[in-house]
Amino acid sequence: MQYLERLPTDALKxxxxxxxxxxRTVATSSVISHIIDMAKTVGLAVVAEGVETEAQAAYLRAHGVEFAQxxxxxxxxxxxxxxxxxxxQAWREAKGRQDAAAQAARRPDPAPGSAAHGLSTP
Known part of the structure; x- marks a missing residue:
């Protein structure tokens, strides 16, 4: 652990x-959560290499991994x-944000306490 802390790096792949x-039930399957925890403990970003399934991506997201390839x-x-x-992709994301903002601006504000605020109605 001390060796990792002294390395001149900001990410662990x-x-x-x-x-x-x-x-999967293999010897290395229990190691990945420890690798992620260890990297976070020393302040390293984590990059997952070789993500091929949505299940892998979901696991990594759930464990706080922000970067994957x-x-x-x-x-x-x-x-x-x-x-x-x-x-x-950047253009599509920006366009989506613009469209969402324009749509929100056209909608009237819901009444306080309404289901639109996530509160249950009495």
């Missing part, structure tokens, strides 16, 4: 062999294709 063990998200591609993909 978990190898795909550990990711592949998620949800793998075929679940996209196949390997040339840098030009990757940059185009990122630009397209």
């Amino acid at each position: 978990i190898d795909r062999c550990f990711i592949a063990a998620i949800g 793998g075929w679940l998200f996209a196949k390997a591609m040339p840098i030009e294709d990757f940059l185009a993909l990122v630009r397209t």
Whole structure:
């Protein structure tokens, strides 16, 4: 642990062999949660490599892993294709936020205590 704390790094990348063990009964399946906890204890971001299934992604999200790469998200591609993909996704996200804001602005505010506020009505 002291060795990890002294390394000049800000992230720990978990190898795909550990990711592949998620949800399976194999020797390495119990190790991944300890790797994640250890990285967080020393203040490292965690990157999961080789995420191929939604179940793996859900496990990693539930354990606070913020970064992942793998075929679940996209196949390997040339840098030009990757940059185009990122630009397209950023545009879609921005457009979605604009649309949601415009839609919210057109809706009247719900009455206090209504179900729209998440409160049950008497």
